[in-house]
Amino acid sequence: MKDYWERFSKYCTDASQLDVRKVERMLEEKFGSILFPDLDSDSRICPSCSEGTLRFKVSRYGEGYFIGCDRHPKCKYIARTLSQDDDEPEASEETQRTFTPRLLGVMPDSSEKVFLKQGPYGYYVQVGEDKKGLSPKRASLSEVKDIDSVTIEDAIELLQYPKILGKHPDDDHPVLITHSKAGYNVRHRRTLAPVPKNVDPKKMTVERALKLLGGKNVKKFGRPKGKTKKQEPVEWH
Structure with a gap:
């Protein structure tokens, strides 16, 4: 028993000295096909900022896991959480009370609803409803001056990117x-x-x-x- 605890203690000490970021990258390399089933390593563009890359991350206190943008905290996009105990912030934006989300229409290929919404960084269009742990596909309307003129065709055009x-x-x-x-x-x-x-x-x-x-x-x-x-x-x- 003494030999067991000595070896166990050594393993714990070795594990505590590991760099969490290196462990994250190692897990990405080994389980990438599971973590990113629909994306290859060079196509994981963040759909929110279009500059960052989606990465596997351990939450701040190691109590959960999630897929998020590597430009955090500048970009707070979270694609999905991998644990219900994750303490990271949700990816959904708080809709301002002065604006009511508007249904523009549906996507022609999936019949999913497309909404016009307003968040803390401006107006955007979104495919589907907000769901806990998932962030629907969105596109910014920052360059649109007349929000009332936005149509389903405009939304579909923007949502095709990247x-x-x-x-x-x-x-x-x-x-x-x-x-x-x-x-x-x-x-x-x-x-x-x-x-x-x-x-x-x-x-x-x-x-x-x-x-x-x-x-x-x-x-x-x-x-x-x-x-x-x-x-x-x-x-x-």
């Missing part, structure tokens, strides 16, 4: 056009470039996107995948 334009010739990773409160951007992996105001996003091509991504107005986001020191695995007997 959209894949094609593959980058250097690595075959997707080149996308995204939409957020700040406007339209083109993205390739960790590189983001704004779409000029005088360019119609509907006419954006992968060739034009590559030129923007190779220009001077690009920026990097997220954490680079640098080489980390490999830690010796803990052997269990």
